[in-house]
Structure formats: C-alpha cells, structure tokens
Amino acid sequence: xxxxxxxxxxxxxxxxxxxxxxxxxxxxxxxxxxxxxxxxxxxxxxxxxxxxxxxxxxxxxxxxxxxxxxxxxxxxxxxxxxxxxxxxx
Amino acid sequence: xxxxxxxxxxxxxxxxxxxxxxxxxxxxxxxxxxxxxxxxxxxxxxxxxxxxxxxxxxxxxxxxxxxxxxxxxxxxxxxxxxxxxxxxxxxxxxxxxxxxxxxxxxxxxxxxxxxxxxxxxxxxxxxxxxxxxxxxxxxxxxxxxxxxxxxxxxxxxxxxxxxxxxxxxxxxxxxxxxxxxxxxxxxxxxxxxxxxxxxxxxxxxxxxxxxxxxxxxxxxxxxxxxxxxxxxxxxxxxxxxxxxxxxxxxxxxxxxxxxxxxxxxxx
Numbered sequence: 001x002x003x004x005x006x007x008x009x010x011x012x013x014x015x016x017x018x019x020x021x022x023x024x025x026x027x028x029x030x031x032x033x034x035x036x037x038x039x040x041x042x043x044x045x046x047x048x049x050x051x052x053x054x055x056x057x058x059x060x061x062x063x064x065x066x067x068x069x070x071x072x073x074x075x076x077x078x079x080x081x082x083x084x085x086x087x088x089x
Numbered sequence: 090x091x092x093x094x095x096x097x098x099x100x101x102x103x104x105x106x107x108x109x110x111x112x113x114x115x116x117x118x119x120x121x122x123x124x125x126x127x128x129x130x131x132x133x134x135x136x137x138x139x140x141x142x143x144x145x146x147x148x149x150x151x152x153x154x155x156x157x158x159x160x161x162x163x164x165x166x167x168x169x170x171x172x173x174x175x176x177x178x179x180x181x182x183x184x185x186x187x188x189x190x191x192x193x194x195x196x197x198x199x200x201x202x203x204x205x206x207x208x209x210x211x212x213x214x215x216x217x218x219x220x221x222x223x224x225x226x227x228x229x230x231x232x233x234x235x236x237x238x239x240x241x242x243x244x245x246x247x248x249x250x251x252x253x254x255x256x257x258x259x260x261x262x263x264x265x266x267x268x269x270x271x272x273x274x275x276x277x278x279x280x281x282x283x284x285x286x287x288x289x290x291x292x293x294x295x296x297x298x299x300x301x302x303x304x305x306x307x308x309x310x311x312x313x314x315x316x317x318x319x320x321x322x323x324x325x326x327x328x329x330x331x332x333x334x335x336x337x338x339x340x341x342x343x344x345x346x347x348x349x350x351x352x353x354x355x356x
C-alpha cells in the first residue's frame with residue numbers, strides 16, 4: 001500500500017523534524033513562601049476529609065438566620081464548600 | 090468574593106455553593122448585603138464545624154481574639170452525595186485557587202471569553218479561567234483541543250513523532266507549574282506494528298499559574314493593571330495515512346491585575 005509506505009518512510013524525516021523542533025517545558029519554581037511566625041504549619045493537604053471520603057454533616061445558620069444542613073445544600077451535581085477566615089476583617 | 094461571580098454558572102450546572110466562617114450571623118448578614126452575596130454564608134460560632142472538619146488553624150494562639158478560630162482556608166468539591174471529588178488547600182492564606190481554576194482542572198465548562206484557533210486537523214479553544222487576578226491568585230490557562238475525525242496528535246513523552254507541548258514564556262512574579270495533560274490512549278499503527286500514545290478525542294490541557302504573593306511581588310505589581318502571558322502550543326497531527334507538518338501555534342492571554350484581596354476589610 002503506497003500510502004502506508006509513505007508514512008513508514010517519512011518516519012525518519014518526522015523523527016528528525018521532531019528533534020529539530022524539540023521544546024522543553026519551562027518550569028519556574030513557585031514563589032518562595034513567607035516564613036510563618038509562631039508554631040510550624042501542618043501540611044494542610046493532609047488535614048480534613050480526603051478525596052473519596054465523605055465530609056461530616058452540619059447544621060449551621062446562614063446570613064438570613066436560616067438553618068442549613070449539608071444535605072440540604074447539596075445540588076444535583078454537588079457543592080462547592082469553601083472555608084475562609086472571616087467576613088469581618 | 091470571587092465565588093459570587095461563579096454562582097450562577099455553577100447553578101446552571103447543578104452545583105451549589107456555600108461558604109463557612111466563624112463569624113456571627115449579624116456579621117454575615119452585613120457582609121452579604123454589602124457585597125450582594127446570593128449564596129449561603131454559614132455561621133460556625135465556636136468553630137465547631139471547622140474543628141469537626143479537621144481544618145481548625147491550631148497555630149493561632151488562643152490569646153489572639155481576632156484570629157483564633159479560623160480554619161486553614163480551602164475548598165472542598167463535593168458530589169451530590171457529599172463525597173469529596175477534589176480539594177484545594179494552600180499553605181499560606183494569601184495563596185488561593187480560584188473556583189474557575191478548580192473547575193477547569195476537573196474538566197468543567199466555564200462561562201469565560203475564549204479564543205478559537207482552527208486548522209483542518211485540530212481545533213483549539215483557549216482561555217484563562219479568570220479575567221482578574223491578584224498576587225497569590227492561583228489560576229489556570231486552559232486549552233481545549235479537538236482533533237478532527239480520524240486525526241490524532243502525539244502525547245508528551247512520545248518519541249519518533251513530535252509530541253504535543255505547551256510552553257509558556259517565563260516572566261517575573263509568574264510561577265508556572267508543569268502543564269497537565271490527560272491520560273493518552275494507545276494507538277496501534279498496524280503497517281509498522283507500532284504502538285504509540287496519542288490523543289484522538291477532545292482533551293484539555295491545563296497550565297496552572299500562580300501570581301507571586303510575596304511582599305516584593307506586591308510592591309512590583311502595585312501599578313500594574315494587566316499582564317499578558319505568551320505561549321506556544323506545538324503538535325503534530327496525523328491520520329492513518331498522512332502526517333501533517335508540525336504546527337506551532339502562538340497563544341496569548343491578557344489578564345487584569347488588581348491589588349491583593351482586601352475585600353473583607355470592613356472600612
């Protein structure tokens with residue numbers, strides 16, 4: 001089959017082209033973190049429920065004073081649950 | 090909050106949003122009214138739920154009345170049954186993954202402006218997950234690549250062909266992580282009895298970018314209102330008969346830069 005021969009033959013050329021065009025990912029190390037003051041920080045990746053685990057349920061009041069449970073908040077495709085420091089400062 | 094800007098598009102995808110802090114309801118009511126927050130801000134007095142979740146910040150001394158009780162900030166992505174599908178926590182509080190970036194890494198569609206670059210072999214849709222970033226923001230550049238029917242492109246690490254590669258130009262204060270590619274599939278080229286790793290279905294490349302949160306970076310970016318990231322996507326497309334000439338597609342993303350998030354300050 002001429003077409004496949006063409007492909008097999010051109011492989012050498014392609015390899016050469018590949019080498020000529022080779023590019024290398026530039027990876028810049030992420031910014032050095034500022035040294036924390038006080039006790040050493042734990043590895044936050046290891047804290048709390050991990051992927052595949054179920055998170056604990058809760059019943060908390062929202063900004064309108066209405067009680068919300070985890071179950072009541074879950075959408076048909078799930079929930080983005082953010083924990084943040086404070087809305088006050 | 091960055092989250093507020095995503096609530097509607099998440100809702101359309103069936104994903105709800107909620108945020109937890111130790112603040113009293115009155116503080117949350119005030120914040121929510123001022124910021125036009127439409128999703129539940131949950132009040133966790135005494136940080137009991139934060140403790141139950143195991144993310145209570147134990148490094149804050151009890152004597153620090155303002156900060157005691159805060160969590161290590163982060164986000165859980167849950168499925169409809171409350172199982173964690175992904176989690177995003179950073180060591181320093183200034184460093185934050187944007188919700189859009191988290192969603193992009195999970196393969197979700199996003200309502201953001203995108204650029205299309207098409208060739209007969211490959212269609213590339215390129216976007217940044219966020220239109221505005223600040224020092225410490227972790228966001229992503231995304232390429233949705235759609236090979237035409239019968240076309241494949243070569244996966245990173247392949248030899249003998251030109252593998253697909255996204256290279257972003259380095260620039261000050263911009264941290265680039267390694268690009269993420271999905272798992273390729275095996276392609277059997279029968280005439281040579283050759284097995285090679287390729288992509289032939291639509292796939293997503295995600296390039297995570299972190300804007301430096303250091304004091305130096307904040308000072309340097311003080312008067313910067315936007316930045317342009319430049320990159321190149323190179324690849325080689327083949328079908329079962331022909332290999333087309335290798336392509337190098339220049340790409341740019343322009344993103345507005347703002348100062349570090351002070352939006353939670355009341356005055």
